[in-house]
Amino acid sequence: MLRSVILAASRSSQVERLVATAPFTRDVVRRFVAGAGTDDALRATRALVVDGQAVTLDYLGEDTTTPEQANATRDEYLKLLRLLSAAELTPAAEVSVKLSALGQMFDEQLAYDNARAICAAADAAGTTVTLDMEDHTTTDSTLDILAKLRKDYPSTGAVLQAYLRRTESDCRELSGVGSRVRLCKGAYKEPESVAYQSAREVDKSYVRCLNVLMAGDGYPMLATHDPRLIAIGEDRARWFDRSPDRFEFQMLYGIRPEEQKRLVGEGYMVRTYVPYGDEWYGYLMRRLAERPANLMFFGRALVSKK
Numbered sequence: 001m002l003r004s005v006i007l008a009a010s011r012s013s014q015v016e017r018l019v020a021t022a023p024f025t026r027d028v029v030r031r032f033v034a035g036a037g038t039d040d041a042l043r044a045t046r047a048l049v050v051d052g053q054a055v056t057l058d059y060l061g062e063d064t065t066t067p068e069q070a071n072a073t074r075d076e077y078l079k080l081l082r083l084l085s086a087a088e089l090t091p092a093a094e095v096s097v098k099l100s101a102l103g104q105m106f107d108e109q110l111a112y113d114n115a116r117a118i119c120a121a122a123d124a125a126g127t128t129v130t131l132d133m134e135d136h137t138t139t140d141s142t143l144d145i146l147a148k149l150r151k152d153y154p155s156t157g158a159v160l161q162a163y164l165r166r167t168e169s170d171c172r173e174l175s176g177v178g179s180r181v182r183l184c185k186g187a188y189k190e191p192e193s194v195a196y197q198s199a200r201e202v203d204k205s206y207v208r209c210l211n212v213l214m215a216g217d218g219y220p221m222l223a224t225h226d227p228r229l230i231a232i233g234e235d236r237a238r239w240f241d242r243s244p245d246r247f248e249f250q251m252l253y254g255i256r257p258e259e260q261k262r263l264v265g266e267g268y269m270v271r272t273y274v275p276y277g278d279e280w281y282g283y284l285m286r287r288l289a290e291r292p293a294n295l296m297f298f299g300r301a302l303v304s305k306k
């Protein structure tokens with residue numbers, strides 16, 4: 001119930017104004033977002049890489065409505081990739097891209113062209129791109145664009161969301177050689193017609209999808225903080241004889257950092273998803289919805305400012 005309310009608020013510009021102008025918001029944002037500028041992104045990346053982790057960087061922003069905004073987002077990624085390469089942070093760092101930030105909502109061709117330019121820059125920088133997955137109305141379009149991008153940039157990855165009923169079948173389609181799939185539970189509010197609604201059903205679907213990917217020939221990226229699913233991932237790696245260079249765990253910046261370190265210590269590849277930029281509102285609200293206990297951060301920040 002609280003999750004639905006927070007996710008509904010994530011698309012309200014009135015609530016956004018309220019949250020963005022609240023004096024204590026900055027402290028909460030800082031926990032989940034590396035900072036506003038490219039410098040902040042590079043600093044966070046360097047610190048993680050020094051600790052033995054890999055990184056995927058997300059320039060925050062979504063649901064772009066004008067070509068100018070979409071092209072500006074593309075240009076930020078091109079700049080970021082140049083700087084990552086110059087700082088010798090590639091291939092440890094790759095980038096994650098939301099097609100809706102590149103124009104998908106109003107011009108699919110523009111989103112494809114922009115994504116292609118980012119893939120070319122990533123390739124030149126010696127790294128790659130993963131396409132984030134947004135709400136279910138964009139899944140077909142995103143997978144179509146992925147297929148086109150992979151013709152020239154075969155290492156381009158995609159995210160599949162275990163809460164969608166279709167995902168087990170999508171995992172089969174994308175479990176072939178060279179395919180990079182990030183498997184997550186899914187962070188949007190979706191109707192019952194397309195998505196499992198209970199945590200138990202979502203978890204069961206995650207395990208079925210994980211089995212398909214780990215048994216396949218692609219490169220699975222297990223994106224979860226859930227201790228049970230991480231343990232199952234470790235188990236399947238042994239079962240399917242996957243060495244640490246043939247799959248990875250992924251987690252979000254600021255969430256379960258001690259578990260990230262533990263997995264690195266066990267010899268696993270761990271990639272942290274590092275968001276940066278000013279457009280943090282939608283991202284932050286999804287993190288709050290995943291764990292309404294995070295609202296306590298707002299409470300604590302509020303009290304500490306008094």
Ligand SMILES: Cc1cc2nc3c(=O)[nH]c(=O)nc-3n(C[C@H](O)[C@H](O)[C@H](O)COP(=O)(O)OP(=O)(O)OC[C@H]3O[C@@H](n4cnc5c(N)ncnc54)[C@H](O)[C@@H]3O)c2cc1C
Binds near residue numbers: 188273294
């Ligand atoms: C690398 C990465 C990329 C992602 N990309 C996408 C994407 O493209 N599209 C998409 O829909 N979703 C994406 N997600 C989000 C994902 O769908 C889930 O919403 C999110 O990961 C929470 O699910 P969980 O598997 O961690 O399990 P949960 O059951 O939600 O959490 C398990 C445990 O992890 C910890 N935890 C989880 N979330 C939080 C939080 N916000 N704050 C504090 N602790 C927390 C808690 O201890 C919790 O008990 C991504 C997640 C990751 C890790």
